[in-house]
């Protein structure tokens with residue numbers, strides 16, 4: 572426990588500043604490549620594809636309209652150079668928010684031009700990430716995602732490919748998509764996730780956003796999730812909250828995204844802080860930052876302000892992000908050392 576003032580940096584109104592948060596050593600663990608195209612990128616891609624552009628303002632969109640916009644944007648990305656450019660731009664985005672490492676989710680079903688040449692897609696991303704690292708930008712690991720609407724055999728096929736390809740850039744198997752539309756799919760994907768777990772591939776699972784607490788339970792019991800992307804609707808079941816705290820399962824929370832997509836009316840009614848106070852490890856993430864028009868720094872700032880967090884809480888949340896990430900142990904140790912040395 573800390574007193575309300577003991578951990579505060581400058582204190583008072585306007586704290587924490589963007590500069591304070593940017594300097595905070597942290598990882599980002601829940602962000603989608605598909606949601607990282609700025610309106611100017613979309614315009615350029617549309618032009619290169621010879622298509623007319625579409626409105627990219629997500630205000631008032633529901634999750635299914637939002638996913639449709641993602642699909643259209645990604646369908647414009649057709650050359651290795653465009654893919655590498657997106658990877659490099661992502662690392663630049665993370666650097667601007669002071670991120671030391673990021674796990675980036677991509678879902679092959681969103682990239683129709685690459686459906687039968689996924690190897691080439693990953694290689695092209697890798698080119699962009701390597702160039703970024705050479706330029707001093709943060710390292711990025713890839714979480715390759717299934718879609719909730721896919722079949723059990725498609726899931727096994729993707730895992731077989733991952734295990735055969737075993738590209739060092741790929742750190743985890745993931746699953747995302749609209750669970751409200753897909754229904755209960757945990758049992759369908761259990762064999763694929765078991766196979767990944769048996770081969771020591773990390774697992775992260777979207778649940779407890781478009782599904783309720785039962786989706787989070789399925790993620791843990793059927794999909795062997797090490798982390799939950801979102802997971803906030805676990806709050807609807809007290810026993811589950813206690814279990815997440817007991818087992819220290821991290822929730823990769825995206826408060827701004829949840830409010831924008833209408834899951835909660837505003838930030839103060841979002842359960843992030845209640846989960847944290849109950850002992851559940853939570854991190855802050857952007858989900859689809861370009862489409863949502865926010866950054867990791869603005870998300871930390873808005874969250875800290877909403878709940879009047881002091882610097883001790885900010886440090887704890889950043890520590891969770893680093894601990895939950897799938898980065899290599901050396902980098903994790905370096906980031907944690909830097910975090911201990913951070914001065915608010």
Ligand SMILES: [Zn+2]
Nearest residue numbers: 747777800858
């Ligand atoms: Zn997400």
